[in-house]
Amino acid sequence: MGETTRTAGNGEGERYDAVVVGAGAAGLNAALVLGRARRRVAVVDAGEPRNAPAAHMHGYLSRDGMPPAALLAVGREEAARYGADLFDGWVEHIEPAEPAEPSGSGGSGGAGRSGFVVHLAGGPVLHARRVVVATGLRDGLPELPGLAERWGRDVLHCPYCHGWEVRDRPLGVLGTGPRAVDQALLLRQWSADVVLLAHTLVPTDAERERLAARGVRVVEGRIVRLVSDDGRLRGVELADGRTVPREAVFVSPQPVPRDALLLGLDCARDADGWVTTDRTGRTSLPGVWAVGNVADPRAQVVIAAGAGAAAGFALDHDLVAEDVDRAVERYRASGAALSV
Incomplete structure (x- = not known):
C-alpha cells in the first residue's frame, strides 16, 4: 500500500495517541514502532533533512550507499502501511492540553495525562496524548x-x-x-x-x-x-x-539543534544547552520524547533510527500504563454501580 500524504490543512481537531514531529530516521522509526503497536500516529514533517546535500549514506547495515532521500521515502511508506497519517508542514508550537478529566492514582499523570495540542502552520490543530520531537539540527558552517x-x-x-x-x-x-x-x-x-x-x-x-x-x-x-x-x-x-x-x-560544523518546540515546552537542558533525556529519549516533561540529532548531535542515521525505535517502545508502555489506570477507574465505577 502506498503512502498518502495529507496537506497541513485537513487534520483539524484530530486526535492521536502520538504526534511525531520530524520524518527523518528517528521520527519515522518511532512512528513505525507505534503503528505496529496499533497506536494512532501522525507524522508532521517540514521536508528539510540535515543530510539532504549528501548523495549517499553509509554505516547503516543493509542500507549502505543508499541515497538519504530514498531511505526516507521507504520509511514514509512503511509508517503509512501501519496507519500513520503523514502531514507535510511546520509545527509552530506545542502546548500541554487542559486536563479533560481528573487524574487517577498511578500512571504517568501531569501533562502526559491530559495530552498536548500541536499547532501546525496555517491553523490546523492536532491533539496528541504523547509527542515525539525529532526535528534534528542544522550545521553551522x-x-x-x-x-x-x-x-x-x-x-x-x-x-x-x-x-x-x-x-x-x-x-x-x-x-x-x-x-x-x-x-x-x-x-x-x-x-x-x-x-x-x-x-x-x-x-x-x-x-x-x-x-x-x-x-x-x-x-x-x-x-x-x-x-x-x-x-x-x-x-x-x-x-x-x-x-x-x-x-x-x-571541517567540524557547529551543531545547532532545531529545538524551539522543546524550548517552548520548557524541557530541561544540560550545561551546553542540549535537551536532557533518558535512554529512551524521554524528556523532563512527562509525555514528551526527543530523539535523533535534536538531542544527540553525534547520532548518525543508524543510531537515530535506533533511538526512534527505543522511544516508540517506551512511549507505548507509557500509554499502556495510562490505559490500564483508566480501565481500572471504569471497572471500579462499574462495580460500584452494580452493587447499589
Missing part, C-alpha cells in the same frame, strides 16, 4: 567563501560517513575549531596525504608532535577561500596567495 557550495560533496565532516569514499586522496582539515587536530589524526587512517590547514588554530607543541608522528603536515596561514572548478574542489587558497591542492576537506 564556517563563513569561508566556497565552503557552503561544496558542503556534503567534497567538504565533509564525518570520516566514518565519508572517509572511505575519499580514501587515498589528498585531504585537508580546516583549522576552524578545537576539534581540527583530532580530526586530522583520525583521517590519517584513510589517507597518507593529510594536511591540517591551521587558519586561526594554533596547535600546541604536544599537538604538533602528535601530528608529525602521525604523518600529518601543518600548513600555516589564514584561509581565504575554497577553490572549485568544473564542479569539483581543487584546493584551499591562503592569504599569502598559495593554493594548497586538495580533493576533499573536512
Whole structure:
C-alpha cells in the first residue's frame, strides 16, 4: 500500500495517541514502532533533512550507499502501511492540553495525562496524548567563501560517513575549531596525504608532535577561500596567495539543534544547552520524547533510527500504563454501580 500524504490543512481537531514531529530516521522509526503497536500516529514533517546535500549514506547495515532521500521515502511508506497519517508542514508550537478529566492514582499523570495540542502552520490543530520531537539540527558552517557550495560533496565532516569514499586522496582539515587536530589524526587512517590547514588554530607543541608522528603536515596561514572548478574542489587558497591542492576537506560544523518546540515546552537542558533525556529519549516533561540529532548531535542515521525505535517502545508502555489506570477507574465505577 502506498503512502498518502495529507496537506497541513485537513487534520483539524484530530486526535492521536502520538504526534511525531520530524520524518527523518528517528521520527519515522518511532512512528513505525507505534503503528505496529496499533497506536494512532501522525507524522508532521517540514521536508528539510540535515543530510539532504549528501548523495549517499553509509554505516547503516543493509542500507549502505543508499541515497538519504530514498531511505526516507521507504520509511514514509512503511509508517503509512501501519496507519500513520503523514502531514507535510511546520509545527509552530506545542502546548500541554487542559486536563479533560481528573487524574487517577498511578500512571504517568501531569501533562502526559491530559495530552498536548500541536499547532501546525496555517491553523490546523492536532491533539496528541504523547509527542515525539525529532526535528534534528542544522550545521553551522564556517563563513569561508566556497565552503557552503561544496558542503556534503567534497567538504565533509564525518570520516566514518565519508572517509572511505575519499580514501587515498589528498585531504585537508580546516583549522576552524578545537576539534581540527583530532580530526586530522583520525583521517590519517584513510589517507597518507593529510594536511591540517591551521587558519586561526594554533596547535600546541604536544599537538604538533602528535601530528608529525602521525604523518600529518601543518600548513600555516589564514584561509581565504575554497577553490572549485568544473564542479569539483581543487584546493584551499591562503592569504599569502598559495593554493594548497586538495580533493576533499573536512571541517567540524557547529551543531545547532532545531529545538524551539522543546524550548517552548520548557524541557530541561544540560550545561551546553542540549535537551536532557533518558535512554529512551524521554524528556523532563512527562509525555514528551526527543530523539535523533535534536538531542544527540553525534547520532548518525543508524543510531537515530535506533533511538526512534527505543522511544516508540517506551512511549507505548507509557500509554499502556495510562490505559490500564483508566480501565481500572471504569471497572471500579462499574462495580460500584452494580452493587447499589
